[in-house]
Amino acid sequence: MGFLLLGVDSLIACIAIGPIMSRRLAACSALVVLFGVGDGGGFLLGSAFHWSVSDSLSNVLQTGILVALGVYWIALAIFSKRAAIAEQESKSHWGIWILPWALSIDNITYGLVDGVTKGASVWASAGEQALSSAVQAGIGLTIGMAIAYAFPAVRRRMALANGIAGVALIAAAGVLLAVS
Numbered sequence: 001m002g003f004l005l006l007g008v009d010s011l012i013a014c015i016a017i018g019p020i021m022s023r024r025l026a027a028c029s030a031l032v033v034l035f036g037v038g039d040g041g042g043f044l045l046g047s048a049f050h051w052s053v054s055d056s057l058s059n060v061l062q063t064g065i066l067v068a069l070g071v072y073w074i075a076l077a078i079f080s081k082r083a084a085i086a087e088q089e090s091k092s093h094w095g096i097w098i099l100p101w102a103l104s105i106d107n108i109t110y111g112l113v114d115g116v117t118k119g120a121s122v123w124a125s126a127g128e129q130a131l132s133s134a135v136q137a138g139i140g141l142t143i144g145m146a147i148a149y150a151f152p153a154v155r156r157r158m159a160l161a162n163g164i165a166g167v168a169l170i171a172a173a174g175v176l177l178a179v180s
Helices: 002-006 008-020 025-049 055-079 083-088 090-097 105-113 122-150 152-156 158-179
Strands: none
Touching (some): 008 025, 025 105, 025 122, 055 105
């Protein structure tokens, strides 16, 4: 059941970035797959190398990265004169592609600390985590995009969507820090 909790960060982050995510199925699918690969690979990495990383350091790193990306999107919303066309510019959304890797830190720590239960395969455990994270990321993107569609102003004004995503990501960082 712990593998489900490790994917919650993907769910929360994807709800936050849903309003600014490209509506193309290929881009959304690729991001969902990256969340799964990042979390499954993070677990394998932690299990293989047995690094000494504390949970508190892992939580602080994750929170810092989420807050930094949130601040970036808020700054983009406030200062960018071209925020209205930001959806067509992949350069403004580079942070989206960092999230799957940044959020895999907790899975690395989980692999280090908890490892694999007796009699279980490390590959099966990694697969469970990858599937859990990918499914929750897909659900999160769907919810985030639905929120954007529910509020037409968010769809018309990309600066507003970027600002909302930034604030939501910072709030998500706080929630993840409190839950961890």
